[in-house]
Amino acid sequence: MSLKKFADKIFSRAALRGIVAIVIFLIIWEIGARSEQLFGYRFPFLGLVPPPSDVLVSWAGLIGDPSYWQSWYMSFLRVFGGFIAAMLIGIPLGLFMAVNKTFYGMYFPTFEILRPIPPLAWVPASIIFWPTQELSIAFVTFLGAFYTIVINVLGGARSINKQFLQAAQSMGASQWDIFRRIVLPATLPSIVVGSAVGMGITWEVVVAAEMISGGGSSGGGAGGGLGFFIWSSYVGGSYEQIIVGMISIGIAGYLSSELLRQAGGLLTPWLKTR
Amino acid sequence: MTAVVEQRMAEPVNESVTKGSLRIDDVVKIYDPDGAAVMAVDHCSIDIPAGEICMIVGPSGCGKTTLLNAIAGFHDITSGSIHMDGELLCGPGQMQAEPGSDRIVVFQNGALFPWKTNLDNIAFGPMMAGKLSKSEIYEKARTMMADAGLSGTENNYPGEISSGLRRRVEIVRALMNDPKVLLFDEPYRALDSLTKSVMHEALLEIYYRNKVTIFFITHDLEEAIFLGHRLIIMSSRPCKPKKIVEVDIPHPRDYSVLTSARFREIMSEAKGVVHEEAQKAFDAGEKEG
Numbered sequence: 032m033s034l035k036k037f038a039d040k041i042f043s044r045a046a047l048r049g050i051v052a053i054v055i056f057l058i059i060w061e062i063g064a065r066s067e068q069l070f071g072y073r074f075p076f077l078g079l080v081p082p083p084s085d086v087l088v089s090w091a092g093l094i095g096d097p098s099y100w101q102s103w104y105m106s107f108l109r110v111f112g113g114f115i116a117a118m119l120i121g122i123p124l125g126l127f128m129a130v131n132k133t134f135y136g137m138y139f140p141t142f143e144i145l146r147p148i149p150p151l152a153w154v155p156a157s158i159i160f161w162p163t164q165e166l167s168i169a170f171v172t173f174l175g176a177f178y179t180i181v182i183n184v185l186g187g188a189r190s191i192n193k194q195f196l197q198a199a200q201s202m203g204a205s206q207w208d209i210f211r212r213i214v215l216p217a218t219l220p221s222i223v224v225g226s227a228v229g230m231g232i233t234w235e236v237v238v239a240a241e242m243i244s245g246g247g248s249s250g251g252g253a254g255g256g257l258g259f260f261i262w263s264s265y266v267g268g269s270y271e272q273i274i275v276g277m278i279s280i281g282i283a284g285y286l287s288s289e290l291l292r293q294a295g296g297l298l299t300p301w302l303k304t305r
Numbered sequence: 306m307t308a309v310v311e312q313r314m315a316e317p318v319n320e321s322v323t324k325g326s327l328r329i330d331d332v333v334k335i336y337d338p339d340g341a342a343v344m345a346v347d348h349c350s351i352d353i354p355a356g357e358i359c360m361i362v363g364p365s366g367c368g369k370t371t372l373l374n375a376i377a378g379f380h381d382i383t384s385g386s387i388h389m390d391g392e393l394l395c396g397p398g399q400m401q402a403e404p405g406s407d408r409i410v411v412f413q414n415g416a417l418f419p420w421k422t423n424l425d426n427i428a429f430g431p432m433m434a435g436k437l438s439k440s441e442i443y444e445k446a447r448t449m450m451a452d453a454g455l456s457g458t459e460n461n462y463p464g465e466i467s468s469g470l471r472r473r474v475e476i477v478r479a480l481m482n483d484p485k486v487l488l489f490d491e492p493y494r495a496l497d498s499l500t501k502s503v504m505h506e507a508l509l510e511i512y513y514r515n516k517v518t519i520f521f522i523t524h525d526l527e528e529a530i531f532l533g534h535r536l537i538i539m540s541s542r543p544c545k546p547k548k549i550v551e552v553d554i555p556h557p558r559d560y561s562v563l564t565s566a567r568f569r570e571i572m573s574e575a576k577g578v579v580h581e582e583a584q585k586a587f588d589a590g591e592k593e594g
């Protein structure tokens with residue numbers, strides 16, 4: 032009970048510090064952005080950026096705009112589509128490479144050659160391969176998470192304490208039991224870590240892909256996603272909206288990571304105590 | 306605790322155990338025979354009667370774990386044979402023993418599954434064996450935990466309890482398999498000496514209640530003499546028995562044994578041999594390094 036109180040206290044203090052830091056940051060930004068009006072001298076960098084108050088006003092105007100939320104929706108759809116596909120294919124592949132030496136020998140070299148190719152380098156090829164732009168964006172997003180997930184799963188499954196396997200074997204576990212009850216749970220923490228990192232990469236990739244491809248099948252506009260939102264704001268000269276878009280992506284990325292953290296925590300309850 | 310021990314006093318510990326005798330016969334183990342050819346075990350023969358606590362003492366890296374792993378069936382032997390209760394575990398025709406629940410290892414660093422609660426860890430072996438129903442298994446697991454002073458930690462993960470308790474959970478997990486032989490690989494190495502002394506008495510108490518043979522590797526002479534019926538002092542690598550010390554202090558024992566004159570006599574007898582071998586191992590290491 033007292034421990035919980037203590038934790039609450041620390042947490043609220045940390046939260047308070049965070050808020051203070053953000054407020055100070057906003058004040059400096061506001062002053063910097065308005066430096067020309069205030070001091071007759073434009074601060075470097077900050078002087079070129081729209082002030083946060085203008086950004087807020089612009090944002091407030093967008094809150095009621097369905098096409099802004101449509102951008103969110105499209106980006107989320109692509110991120111989670113690509114991400115879930117990467118998990119569905121990447122986790123079994125990583126596990127299989129870890130337990131099957133022949134398969135590992137066959138596939139791993141190819142994997143290692145393909146892995147250093149940045150997902151964005153796939154954009155042109157992917158536009159040619161896939162029938163729709165939507166699919167090509169999804170594919171590039173998928174690649175972003177895929178390699179990271181496979182590498183983490185593979186590493187996790189290969190570094191299982193040998194004695195866990197020996198103990199299970201002594202106690203009469205079958206091969207299937209060993210896979211399901213030892214290899215899988217022992218790899219779960221690596222799966223969670225791989226997914227969290229993969230999720231971050233997925234957001235990077237989706238935004239860039241949306242910018243490059245001009246917003247997917249709908250040819251931009253409402254179907255374009257947050258990446259295209261930023262790009263079209265830039266083209267349209269609305270600098271406030273560029274910043275609204277950037278912050279939106281920050282929030283969206285944070286929400287996705289938090290979701291994964293929560294799910295990961297539920298999946299690996301034994302790690303909570305560490 | 307003492308009450309239980311006194312109650313068991315009448316039972317002759319040794320003779321009531323009929324299963325779990327080990328015969329290690331002329332065992333040789335060479336790692337990587339085609340390459341570096343590290344000889345870890347050299348024509349080693351040890352006879353362990355059923356129900357004995359047999360303490361294996363030897364310098365670091367001499368090959369003790371190698372011998373234990375051969376009994377457990379985690380790797381093969383190069384030549385020789387190992388029998389349990391007259392049945393071949395490994396030897397000509399089958400150089401690697403089949404791992405089985407009749408020989409359970411308690412590992413040097415512990416091998417409780419961190420993702421399972423203590424209770425689920427303890428139930429794991431019988432669940433795999435599938436001989437009892439789930440409710441029977443969990444009932445037995447709870448009883449065994451209570452007997453070992455582990456009540457209240459059933460739903461904790463191993464990471465949430467002290468290292469001393471973890472060792473106890475692991476021993477209970479081993480016992481749940483009704484093993485004939487418990488193979489201990491320096492399980493108390495990482496514990497502080499106070500926890501160790503508690504663990505020793507707890508282990509003896511568990512031993513008095515369960516009929517098992519114990520093959521116990523240690524560096525610690527005091528631990529070896531306190532627990533064991535016999536000390537097999539190993540030579541430096543490759544390991545083979547160098548001297549056998551009988552500990553003729555009657556079981557059940559408690560910690561007062563440590564201050565007895567007989568204990569000190571055995572200690573000084575064993576110490577000389579151990580020191581000599583440790584020196585040899587050290588010198589060999591100096592040469593290699």
Ligand SMILES: Nc1ncnc2c1ncn2[C@@H]1O[C@H](COP(=O)(O)OP(=O)(O)OP(=O)(O)O)[C@@H](O)[C@H]1O
Nearest residue numbers: 336337343345364365366367368369370371372542
């Ligand atoms: N898989 C292996 N391949 C090659 N050499 C090995 C292997 N395992 C152990 N050895 C070597 O065999 C020798 C004996 O190792 P072992 O682990 O059996 O010693 P130990 O007596 O248990 O040592 P410690 O007291 O440090 O636990 C050591 O020199 C070790 O380096």
Ligand SMILES: [Mg+2]
Nearest residue numbers: 369370413490
């Ligand atoms: Mg060892």
